[in-house]
Amino acid sequence: MQTTTEHIQFRKVMGRFITGVTVVTARAGDEVHGMTCNAFCSISITPLTVMVSIAKNTRSERLIEKGGVFAVNILSETQSYLADRFAGRHKDKEGNRFEGFEWEPAVTGAPIFTGIQAYVDCKVMKAYDGGTHTLYLGKVVASHLDDSQHPLVFYKSRYVGLDSYKAS
Ligand SMILES: Cc1cc2nc3c(=O)[nH]c(=O)nc-3n(C[C@H](O)[C@H](O)[C@H](O)COP(=O)(O)O)c2cc1C
Known part of the structure; x- marks a missing residue:
């Protein structure tokens, strides 16, 4: 796909919307994979x-389709290295992005990393066509949070800390 000035402007505008950083993991049988993802949000309470x-x-996408499950690992501020790995930035680790990271299976079997702030473990309810992307709605079957961790934040295409939050 050709990158146009319109695409660049869109990315810059969306970069002004601060988000957290997650790694969405998936599993089918013994196969696990994951990607760094900040297009994540809460949709409904019931269900x-x-x-x-x-x-x-x-x-x-292929593994979520195959296994029908995913988990959203909400990263903590010390985990930008993990975010880079799962965005494919460590080329020598693309065969196994998990190498060197501790994780455990959630209820669905999807990987949950040690040291994260929180997670939701989901079964795919529906998938929608979103142009270049597929939008997955996941029914939350398990969740957990660790109040001792602080968030990893993404702003203007960079990882930043939340110093003011920590000071309060
Ligand atoms: C901070 C950050 C956020 C990202 N958010 C998304 C996202 O929401 N959706 C997406 O498809 N890719 C997103 N990416 C890109 C994917 O992590 C990257 O393309 C990854 O290599 C895809 O893995 P896979 O092709 O092995 O599944 C993001 C990357 C970064 C660094």
Whole structure:
């Protein structure tokens, strides 16, 4: 796909919307994979529902389709290295992005990393066509949070801390 000035402007505008950083993990049998994802939001309370937007024709999309489950790992401020790994930035680790990271399976079997702030573990309820991406609605079957962790934040295409929050 050709990058136009319109695309660049869109990315810059969306970069002004501060988000957290997650790694969406998936599992089918013994196969696990994951991708860094900030297109994540809460959708509904009854049933408990979240949404993630996953680029089409990626390993992550294929594994979510195959296994029908995903978990959203909400990263803590010390985990930008993990975010880079799962965005494919460590080329030598693309065979196994999990190498060197501790994780455990959630109820669905999707990987949950040690040291994260929180997670939701989901079964896919519905998938929608979102242009270049597929929008997955996940029914939350388990969740957990660790109040001792602080968030990893993404702003203007960079990871930043939340110093003012920590000071309060
Ligand atoms: C901070 C950050 C946020 C990202 N958010 C998304 C996202 O919401 N959806 C998406 O499809 N890719 C997103 N990406 C890009 C994917 O992490 C990247 O393309 C990854 O390599 C896809 O993995 P896969 O092709 O092996 O499944 C993001 C990358 C970064 C660094």
